[in-house]
Amino acid sequence: MIKKLLDQLEINVLNVELYTVGTEWRHTNVISPYSRLYYITKGQGFITQNKTRYLIEPGFMYLLPAFTRVDLFCPKSFTHYYIHFTTELPDGHNLFSIFDYSTKLNASEQGIEKNIFERLIQLNPGMELIERDANKPIYRSLLERHEMLNRDKTARSIIETNALMRLLIAPFIRIAGNESLNPRTGINRFEKVIKYINENISQPFSLKELARLANLNPSYFSSLFTKHMGISPIRYVNTKKVENAQRLLLSTTKTLDEIAYAAGFDDVFYFSRIFKKITGLPPALYRKQQQYI
Template sequence: MDHQTLLANYLSNLQVDLYMVNYNRCGPGWRDLDYTPDYSKLYWICEGEGWLKIGDQEYYPKPGQLFLMPEGVTQSYSSISDQPFLKYWCHFSAKVGGINLFQILRFAHFVEVNQPVQFEDTFKSMLMYANSGEVYAHMMAKSKLTELLSHYIMSLDLEQITYLNVPVVEKLSTVLTYIDTNIEDNMSVQDLAQMLHMHPNYFIRFFKQQVGMPPIHYITSKKIDKAKEMLRCTSLTMTHIADNLGFSDSYYFSRQFKKHTGLNPTEYRKQMTITTTT
């Protein structure tokens, strides 16, 4: 499995939480040195000047730049003139399977934004929802945070994203590649754990931490993805598809399919046929 596929898998299982968001001008005393936050930050610079240090890298952010300051990395910041930053900013967490995303992946610390109006509108919406008392407001604010992170990553070259724990990534890639290429077979947790020379219980914890779900759930979801493809692209019966994908019987297959998609296989195939002919 290539790193791009593995990256997509991490990001599809990303869970974010928004702690705080605001829009204000920094004061002349805006300054803190060599602290390590237990939250991550985004700074969208609108005006002014200032200084940041993220790890061992120093920056003088400019308007139109979006900065990412990851959790668990030593940081410093300071005003440097009588024109301090005017910025949108937020504090958040981003986790995959309970692990801080930035312990798994290292991203470039900032991007030059090509569509500043879009970023500003997204920050405005996130701030509005964060200050709203509506029952759905926090969920909407988190969706805006996810949107910002998505656009941040879209603005990067893949070469600007690196894996921090290469041995873990290689082990995970081995297992995920095996699952993808053998999705039509029956495979057990014991088989997968043996591939990595792990005890099955440890392997389940390892897999869930890295992928965000237990291995059996992941395998089933990949089988359902394959079933959807077969329903769209072949005329095989439900029984044949269930047999080909290693389900014990067509009833169990149909139940699992509906659990994942909301439709039984027959309904799904009919819906896809309607979609492609209209």
């Protein structure tokens, strides 16, 4: 099951570049709809993720998965290769939502050298961030530019880019025991339920409806789902809906009412409450803050 899932992993590179940042690189509560990978060549900074503060230093790589909250701080300057990318599995999951992952790795110990990043830049010309003005939104234009540039890519560049990205991502996946082929037993056990949720994410769901798909009574289904997935079925549904809303907030000009409805919430006030509970920010503030980062 997991091998088949990973064979169909879709990786899209949105940006790749060698760049030096300064003291303007100071952001809190960053929750991006795409993942970030950094390889540091010079200087220092700090990343705070999952309540842990990491020193940014030369020779190390850093992974910041999509939809995880991070704080970014640069006291002076540092130079780094950065890659903004998405990883999507055929069942709709982000790769890093089903595997445990490391945040910081020594690149040379993983056999990773800067020539890999240089090759990615060669294979993906024009993929640097073209707008660095903090007063202008970037995510919507980023998606449009990505789509335009991808039209001219050759089969070779697509295959090689995918292979290099897998090479960079693989070391971050934590392996313990047999987890390499079974990171979340719940993915297998509730495959039908998860597929149904992802394919109908804009619709309302009831616990009874989801339990019926698993051929279980609601109480036992809720208990079993929580045990295997590490999250209750209702919170799982709300999390996926909020992730969808986050993409819409940054990639469209829809109103909050329209986004609430598109994400499967009948009430914009309930949508705002759930959104803030999961992301820590109300949707309007999230849109204003995140679109400039």
